[in-house]
Amino acid sequence: MDGKALRLARLIKPSCKKTCIVPIDHGVTLGPITGLGDYRKLIGQIISGGADGIVLHKGILTRLCKDEIFLDGNYILHLSASTKFNNDSHCKVLVGSVEEAVQLGAEAVSIHVNLGDTDESSMLKDFGKVSESCVRWGMPLLAMVYAKRNQRKPGDIAHTARLAEELGADIVKVECPxxxxxxxxxxxxxxxxxxxxxxxxxxxxxxxxxxVNNSILAGAAGVAIGRNIFEYNNPGLLIKLISMIIHEGKGLDECIEILKEDCKYSN
Incomplete structure (x- = not known):
């Protein structure tokens, strides 16, 4: 196995070829929204819940590198950014590099591309540059690709996945069909x-x-869920249940019963 394969194996369990990833990079785009204020506590809950990877920006990862309690986490350095203040918040620009990811001990990097945006060409150009660097450094690339249309057409999501593979992504995150x-x-x-x-x-x-259950049954390799997890009052439990569905093949009904029990005792 080469370096990229070794890193991928930490994110996608070889035994089941499935993964549960939690993006918490939303603070750049939206600010300190619900659940992101105490990110140290949140990341601890994510790790204890059994997530396979956490997507975050370099400033947070830099601080985590100095904290031993987070050594069990697998981190994906997000290289794309935009903010809600921009009239075209769908335009993502690069704010990090593959080299920085290597220096910070990340297992992978991720980028975000919005097809159909007026700046699609520049985002695709950045995709190409990052993909090239990932090959050079043996770094896995997670591409988050979305089709931005007023009216989504059949096949649009399939197009985003195929584009990601064609341009060198190792994993692709898409909107839920x-x-x-x-x-x-x-x-x-x-x-x-x-x-x-x-x-x-x-x-x-x-x-x-x-x-999550339907996605796995339909053949997806996993999920990448952020706000639905970190804005919930018990992120660790929710990740644990998602991981049980993905990695252990637990039934949906059983997981929902566990969730209801938790809600009953927490209210």
């Missing part, structure tokens, strides 16, 4: 692991677990 059949179809058309995004907060953990 509307049906299991769509998930199954897009997975068939790429040879890299496909992760389903959690999207905006559903404020419904049962619905979230159902989405």
């Amino acid at each position: 509307e049906t299991m059949e769509e998930i199954s179809e897009l997975v068939k058309n790429v040879q890299i692991p496909v992760l389903i995004a959690g999207g905006e907060n559903m404020n419904n953990p049962e619905k979230l677990l159902n989405m």
Whole structure:
């Protein structure tokens, strides 16, 4: 195994070829939203819950490198950024490098590309540069690719996954298709692991677990869920239940019962 394969094996369990990743990079785009204030506590909960990887920016990772309690985590350095203050917040620019990820001990890097944005060309150009550096440094690349249309057309999500593979991504994160059949179809058309995004907060953990279960049954390699986890009042438990579905094949009904028991005692 080369360096990239070794790093990937820490993120995607070889035994089941599945993963649960938690992005917490939202502070750059949205500020200190619910759940992100005490990120040290949050990351501890994410690790104890059994997440396979955590997506974050370099400032946070730099601080974590000095804290022994976070040695059990696998970190993915996010290289893209934009803020809610920009009239075109869908335009992502690079704010980090693969070299920095190597220096900080990250297991992978991630980038965000919005197809259909007026700056699509510059984002694709950055994708190419990052992909080249990842090959040179043996660093896995997670591409978060979305199709930004007023009216999403059939096949748009499948296009985003295929583009990610064509440009050198090792893992792709896509929007959640509307049906299991769509998930199954897009997975068939790429040879890299496909992760389903959690999207905006559903404020419904049962619905979230159902989405995770359906995604895995349809052939996805896992999920990358941020706000639906860190804005929940017990992130560690929610990650544990998601991990049970993904890695242990636990039934949805069993996981929902555990969730209900927790809600009963916490209220």
